[in-house]
Amino acid sequence: MLGAGWRPRTVLVGAINAADRDIIRRSAIRAGLDVVRILAKPSFFSTVTLTLSALGAREKQVPNNDLAGREFDAIPGDEIEVQYQPIVSIPDRVVSRMEALVRWRHPEHGLIGPDQFIGLAEQSGAIVPLTWEVLTRAVEQQVAWRKEGLPLAVSVNISALVLTSLQTAEDIRALLDARGMDPRSLILEITETERAPYPAVARSLLTRLREAGVGISMDDYGVGYSDLGRLQYYPFSDLKMDRGLVARLPNDQEGRDIASMLASIAAREDVSLTGEGIETQEQWDALEAIGCDFAQGFLIARPMPAHEVPVWIASMAKAGRFWPPRAAP
Numbered sequence: 001m002l003g004a005g006w007r008p009r010t011v012l013v014g015a016i017n018a019a020d021r022d023i024i025r026r027s028a029i030r031a032g033l034d035v036v037r038i039l040a041k042p043s044f045f046s047t048v049t050l051t052l053s054a055l056g057a058r059e060k061q062v063p064n065n066d067l068a069g070r071e072f073d074a075i076p077g078d079e080i081e082v083q084y085q086p087i088v089s090i091p092d093r094v095v096s097r098m099e100a101l102v103r104w105r106h107p108e109h110g111l112i113g114p115d116q117f118i119g120l121a122e123q124s125g126a127i128v129p130l131t132w133e134v135l136t137r138a139v140e141q142q143v144a145w146r147k148e149g150l151p152l153a154v155s156v157n158i159s160a161l162v163l164t165s166l167q168t169a170e171d172i173r174a175l176l177d178a179r180g181m182d183p184r185s186l187i188l189e190i191t192e193t194e195r196a197p198y199p200a201v202a203r204s205l206l207t208r209l210r211e212a213g214v215g216i217s218m219d220d221y222g223v224g225y226s227d228l229g230r231l232q233y234y235p236f237s238d239l240k241m242d243r244g245l246v247a248r249l250p251n252d253q254e255g256r257d258i259a260s261m262l263a264s265i266a267a268r269e270d271v272s273l274t275g276e277g278i279e280t281q282e283q284w285d286a287l288e289a290i291g292c293d294f295a296q297g298f299l300i301a302r303p304m305p306a307h308e309v310p311v312w313i314a315s316m317a318k319a320g321r322f323w324p325p326r327a328a329p
Contacts, residue, residue, distance in 0.1 A: 075121070075130055079105045082137050083303035086312070086322075087155065087274060087296045090288050094323045095313055097153035097187065099296065100138035101303050102130070118159070127159050135172070139179050139186065141306050146185075150310060151327045155187040155217065160195045163202035169209050176214075183213035187238065191219040203234055210235040217274070222262050231269060239266050241292070243277025250286035263290040 084098040104112040121127040135156050142154045162168065176183050188209065196202040206216050217238035218230060222245045231239070241262060248255025266273040275287040278297030287295060300322070301312060316322040 075104055075117070075126060077133060079107070080130070080133055081105050081111070082134055082141075082306070084141075084154075084306055084309055085296060085303040086301050086309075087294050088300055088322055090284070090292055090295050092323070093321070095152070095316070095325050096294060097155055097325075098309060099155040099189070100134055100141075100157075102134045102157075122159055122161050127161055131158060131162050136175060139175060139181050142185055143179050143181050144306075145309070148310060150313065150325055151185070152309075152325050153185040153187060153215075155189050155215075157189045157191060157219065160190060160202065161197065163190075163196050163205060164198060166201060166205050166208070169205040169212075172209060172214070173212055183209075184215070187215035187217050189217045189219045189240065190234070190236075199233070207235045210237065221273075222258060228265070231265070231271075236269075236271055238272045238274055238294075240274045240276050240296075241287075243297070246275050246277045246283055246287070246297070247279075249283045256286065256290075259286070259292075260290045263292060267291065 081103040083101050083103060085101055086095050087097045087099060088094065089096045102114055102118075104114075104117050106112050118127070121130050135158075138154045138156045142152060145152050173183070176186065188206075190206070210216055215237045216235055217240055218234070218236045219240050220242045221239040222242045230236075239262070241259065245255055245259060245262075249259060250256060263273055272293040273291070274294035274296060275283070275292045276296045278284055278287070278295050278299045280299060283297075284295055284299060304312060313322075313324050317324055
């Protein structure tokens with residue numbers, strides 16, 4: 001039994017390919033159905049029950065809404081918010097960079113996290129203008145911080161679906177030149193590189209950016225079995241250890257072994273290693289023990305608006321916890 005209080009919902013079950021999935025889902029929503037998930041065959045009642053239970057728990061924080069049925073080519077610029085989460089060098093505790101994290105200030109549903117709309121933006125094509133909007137804002141913010149005496153680097157998430165043309169590399173370089181930003185102060189975090197429509201093109205354009213000084217980070221490192229191949233194929237300069245693996249530290253022996261192996265691979269390939277999702281001092285200590293270079297997570301700070309960053313850095317320095325960024329040589 002699903003219990004009382006459940007409003008009618010629809011779970012589509014079938015052999016639905018990627019090309020048809022979005023069309024079917026939108027059509028169902030327009031017909032008045034509340035589509036909450038698509039499951040592939042074979043599927044069982046227990047699977048559907050667990051799916052709805054998980055969605056019910058999530059709705060306590062983010063209400064289920066009609067975003068999936070909303071036709072949009074781009075999220076309105078005035079509804080986009082960018083917050084920043086610090087990334088700290090573990091050996092010397094210096095605040096080295098800020099990751100730009102996008103939020104959607106929806107007029108009906110309030111502030112929505114990226115997990116609720118990035119997938120939809122990718123399906124609709126809105127991911128391209130959204131990426132450029134966030135990238136431009138992050139670049140301009142980095143320049144503003146530098147003028148204030150805070151030479152912070154910025155990390156920006158780039159969907160693999162954006163890596164479709166060599167011109168993208170030239171456009172990014174043109175943006176940096178126009179705003180007066182040192183390419184060495186930008187890190188592009190690439191997720192799900194296996195989804196790049198044209199892997200050879202993606203590799204070429206990322207290589208051009210690396211040659212210009214831009215950092216390239218593999219996000220969610222340690223998930224799945226294709227990491228080593230991706231690491232050798234793309235010109236990464238940094239690897240971000242998946243938060244799910246960090247959460248297993250320090251008590252899970254298998255987790256410690258995997259983390260140590262990933263740290264060894266990063267050292268062998270001469271790339272830096274960043275642990276994300278750090279929430280406890282014990283996790284920090286475990287990552288420090290294996291030679292992890294950078295740390296990110298709620299233990300350090302939650303994402304914050306850009307104007308709060310200088311205040312936060314000053315307060316951390318006053319407390320002797322973390323130190324301000326240093327100018328690049």
